Amino acid sequence: MSALLSVADITVRFGGVEAVSNVSFDVQDGELLGFIGPNGAGKTTMMRVITGLVTPTLGSVCLEDRDLGGLAVFRRVQRGLGLAQQIVRPFNSFSALDNVALAAGQRHTARPMRALFSFRRARERAKAHELLKLVGIDHVADAMPPSLPLGYRKRLELARALALGPRLLLLDEPLAGLNQTEATALADTIADLNQRGLAMILIEHNLSEVMRICPRLVVQDNGRKIGDGPAESVMSDPLVRSAYLGTGESG
Amino acid sequence: MGYEITLATSMCISVVFALSLNLITGFCGQISLGHAAFFGVGAYTAALSSQAGLAFPLDLLAAAAAAAVFGFIVGLSSLRVRHDFLAITTMGFGFLFLGVVRQQDWLGGEMGISAIPGSGLSKLGYLGFVAAVAVAVALFSAYLKRSWLGFSFAAIADDEDTARVVALDVARYKLLAFVLGTAIAGIAGGLYAHHVRFISPDSFGFVESIAVLSMVIVGGIGSVPGVVFAALVLTALPLWFQVIEDYKLLLYSALLFIMMQLCEDGIGGLMRRLMQGRRRTT
Amino acid sequence: MLYLELLIQGLVQGGIYTLIALGLTLVYGLLRILHVAHAALFTLGGYLGVILTNATGSLALAMVLTMLVTGVVGMGVYRVAYQPILDKPPYVALIASIALFIASEEIYRLVFGPYGLSYDAPPLQGVIDLFGSGMYLKQAELLVLAGTGAALIGLHLLSTRTRIGIAWRATVTDPEMAASFGIRTQRVRYLNFFIGSALAAAAGVMVALLNNLVEPTMGSVPSYKALAIIVLGGIGSIRGTLIASLALGVIESFGTIYLGSLLDRDAIAFAFLILVLMWRPQGLLGRT
Numbered sequence: 066m067s068a069l070l071s072v073a074d075i076t077v078r079f080g081g082v083e084a085v086s087n088v089s090f091d092v093q094d095g096e097l098l099g100f101i102g103p104n105g106a107g108k109t110t111m112m113r114v115i116t117g118l119v120t121p122t123l124g125s126v127c128l129e130d131r132d133l134g135g136l137a138v139f140r141r142v143q144r145g146l147g148l149a150q151q152i153v154r155p156f157n158s159f160s161a162l163d164n165v166a167l168a169a170g171q172r173h174t175a176r177p178m179r180a181l182f183s184f185r186r187a188r189e190r191a192k193a194h195e196l197l198k199l200v201g202i203d204h205v206a207d208a209m210p211p212s213l214p215l216g217y218r219k220r221l222e223l224a225r226a227l228a229l230g231p232r233l234l235l236l237d238e239p240l241a242g243l244n245q246t247e248a249t250a251l252a253d254t255i256a257d258l259n260q261r262g263l264a265m266i267l268i269e270h271n272l273s274e275v276m277r278i279c280p281r282l283v284v285q286d287n288g289r290k291i292g293d294g295p296a297e298s299v300m301s302d303p304l305v306r307s308a309y310l311g312t313g314e315s316g
Numbered sequence: 317m318g319y320e321i322t323l324a325t326s327m328c329i330s331v332v333f334a335l336s337l338n339l340i341t342g343f344c345g346q347i348s349l350g351h352a353a354f355f356g357v358g359a360y361t362a363a364l365s366s367q368a369g370l371a372f373p374l375d376l377l378a379a380a381a382a383a384a385v386f387g388f389i390v391g392l393s394s395l396r397v398r399h400d401f402l403a404i405t406t407m408g409f410g411f412l413f414l415g416v417v418r419q420q421d422w423l424g425g426e427m428g429i430s431a432i433p434g435s436g437l438s439k440l441g442y443l444g445f446v447a448a449v450a451v452a453v454a455l456f457s458a459y460l461k462r463s464w465l466g467f468s469f470a471a472i473a474d475d476e477d478t479a480r481v482v483a484l485d486v487a488r489y490k491l492l493a494f495v496l497g498t499a500i501a502g503i504a505g506g507l508y509a510h511h512v513r514f515i516s517p518d519s520f521g522f523v524e525s526i527a528v529l530s531m532v533i534v535g536g537i538g539s540v541p542g543v544v545f546a547a548l549v550l551t552a553l554p555l556w557f558q559v560i561e562d563y564k565l566l567l568y569s570a571l572l573f574i575m576m577q578l579c580e581d582g583i584g585g586l587m588r589r590l591m592q593g594r595r596r597t598t
Numbered sequence: 599m600l601y602l603e604l605l606i607q608g609l610v611q612g613g614i615y616t617l618i619a620l621g622l623t624l625v626y627g628l629l630r631i632l633h634v635a636h637a638a639l640f641t642l643g644g645y646l647g648v649i650l651t652n653a654t655g656s657l658a659l660a661m662v663l664t665m666l667v668t669g670v671v672g673m674g675v676y677r678v679a680y681q682p683i684l685d686k687p688p689y690v691a692l693i694a695s696i697a698l699f700i701a702s703e704e705i706y707r708l709v710f711g712p713y714g715l716s717y718d719a720p721p722l723q724g725v726i727d728l729f730g731s732g733m734y735l736k737q738a739e740l741l742v743l744a745g746t747g748a749a750l751i752g753l754h755l756l757s758t759r760t761r762i763g764i765a766w767r768a769t770v771t772d773p774e775m776a777a778s779f780g781i782r783t784q785r786v787r788y789l790n791f792f793i794g795s796a797l798a799a800a801a802g803v804m805v806a807l808l809n810n811l812v813e814p815t816m817g818s819v820p821s822y823k824a825l826a827i828i829v830l831g832g833i834g835s836i837r838g839t840l841i842a843s844l845a846l847g848v849i850e851s852f853g854t855i856y857l858g859s860l861l862d863r864d865a866i867a868f869a870f871l872i873l874v875l876m877w878r879p880q881g882l883l884g885r886t
């Protein structure tokens with residue numbers, strides 16, 4: 066059975082620096098994969114290769130056996146890649162509900178001419194309420210994002226990504242900036258979503274939460290993959306431990 | 317009575333022109349400082365084609381098409397440049413249009429084109445036609461704003477990069493905004509040509525681009541009723557009070573400046589805030 | 599021979615553009631605002647230059663006073679027009695600037711009349727024979743070239759040798775870091791506007807000399823072109839501005855001769871701009 070996402074031999078070089086060196090890994094359908102590594106490991110670059118913001122020097126990324134190479138970000142999203150960014154960017158002039166409803170309306174917005182002739186939003190609004198409820202912020206559906214605390218905006222980012230009905234969701238440091246309680250709660254929500262069958266890649270620094278909810282981890286350090294397997298065994302790997310202890314981080 | 321009809325016709329043409337820019341700048345957030353050029357393309361196309369025998373109102377379609385082609389080209393270039401450069405690029409296209417027209421004899425050069433055929437309607441009849449077009453464009457704008465196209469435009473105006481993350485083909489949307497907006501501007505230009513029966517490059521310069529942009533901004537970027545209101549008032553005011561004529565530009569620019577300092581989302585924004593305030597107190 | 603003359607004419611025009619565009623670049627580099635109203639200060643310089651020269655009989659004195667006064671007015675423009683709206687979306691500052699510019703043209707027209715002013719006894723009208731070659735350069739044109747050179751050298755020295763100049767460069771590169779080092783951003787901004795406006799005023803005085811005329815709309819065409827120049831020259835790059843200005847001056851000079859049947863002189867600048875931007879959207883020397 067072939068993998069949902071197949072990252073093969075990705076190398077990224079710019080300005081004389083090799084940010085990512087020959088990294089390969091797969092993500093299976095329905096899997097929750099943790100993607101970790103110390104600061105400066107090239108994790109963000111790797112993620113940008115998958116989303117299409119960075120073109121790799123070598124290698125390929127395939128979603129459901131179709132090569133994503135050369136496709137713009139929006140096309141990859143149309144193909145089934147969802148994205149919840151590290152620095153959350155909601156549409157500040159839309160309410161939380163409208164943020165999610167727009168994403169839910171992908172069939173209307175896929176082509177501009179189609180969008181001109183589509184008018185009704187009731188269905189997408191209902192879907193948006195459902196998703197906001199799922200992530201626990203339906204009570205602020207009509208609020209404007211600038212008035213919401215960071216934790217809520219992170220959940221909004223998640224709900225909006227879900228509304229696109231992705232096959233694979235990339236979560237870039239969703240727990241960053243949250244306190245312990247908020248982080249645990251959001252991690253629980255993420256795990257719950259995965260239980261419902263959504264495949265995800267979770268990039269995170271918060272190792273305790275990652276260990277708790279991710280069955281499998283891929284570890285990157287200095288652009289190279291140094292670990293790939295069940296969470297427990299990866300974290301007990303001496304190579305991985307020294308990469309982290311070297312920077313003072315611990316689980 | 318004749319003077320009032322002429323004034324009313326000018327006002328309606330301004331409404332169409334302002335709403336066309338509102339689509340590009342108001343709905344989709346692309347600042348255009350050269351919109352008068354598309355108005356000009358429409359006017360020249362209508363003038364020349366009707367002189368060549370194309371009947372009114374078919375020449376308006378030709379005007380719209382010509383303006384839309386030019387608009388597509390400008391739209392394509394808008395995709396390449398970042399937003400503050402976009403303003404200058406559109407301004408550049410405006411000057412380029414003028415520069416070319418001024419040098420071409422078949423376009424009338426500096427002297428312009430005169431003896432443009434009328435519409436075949438009486439003055440009152442023409443007013444009725446123009447008013448109908450204005451109403452149609454206003455209704456279309458209002459519909460567009462509530463449609464999924466308007467929803468997408470608003471997202472792009474808010475944050476282009478995030479719009480891509482929610483699967484919007486931003487490039488195509490911007491192009492569509494330019495094509496629709498410039499086509500309507502072309503129609504306005506054609507209507508203008510048949511109204512004044514004489515056109516010259518002087519009517520389609522940078523100041524005219526700023527004037528129509530003022531209508532959009534004073535009206536409130538994106539607000540259809542606001543822009544309609546602003547277009548009507550800003551056109552009528554100097555023509556009503558002839559004494560203002562000499563100070564017209566100064567007043568326009570002072571008004572714009574003060575609005576930018578105090579309420580940059582225009583009349584539409586003011587209304588919106590007033591209504592939200594009232595809702596909160598009930 | 600013709601080519602050399604065209605080249606020199608182009609460089610003179612380019613020098614004027616440089617003096618105007620430098621002020622624009624300085625503001626854009628610092629605040630990311632397209633300071634369209636800058637041209638109003640250029641025109642103000644022209645008017646003050648004529649009035650003060652006529653009043654005092656000395657061009658040199660008039661030049662100094664004009665630059666000082668206009669520099670201060672420029673600082674006032676920042677305080678009144680831009681400082682209050684710095685945190686609003688970028689189109690607000692742009693529209694406010696355009697509005698201010700149009701208002702200024704109208705004010706000049708209403709105050710000084712639509713037909714302009716001239717020098718009573720125009721200075722520097724003599725011509726110099728360039729190296730005895732039979733090619734003539736007006737003294738005023740020489741002043742432009744000398745003035746541009748002096749301005750550039752002055753700016754270079756200022757930004758590399760003086761504390762405030764270094765502070766300015768730091769603020770342009772990284773405002774937050776500069777502020778955390780204790781650099782007073784306000785001071786840098788005022789200096790920015792002072793210098794830019796003073797240079798524009800100098801350009802205004804020189805253009806008035808070249809044409810022996812100051813009139814209300816003399817700022818519009820150079821201002822649009824200066825905008826095109828800073829876009830071409832890249833984000834806030836002084837070197838880029840200089841190259842783009844000189845290039846534009848020379849291209850216009852040759853272009854008017856060879857393309858004159860297709861485009862008028864002012865459109866050439868924008869045709870050039872659009873072509874370059876399609877090729878390099880970040881400008882001639884901007885970084886991607």
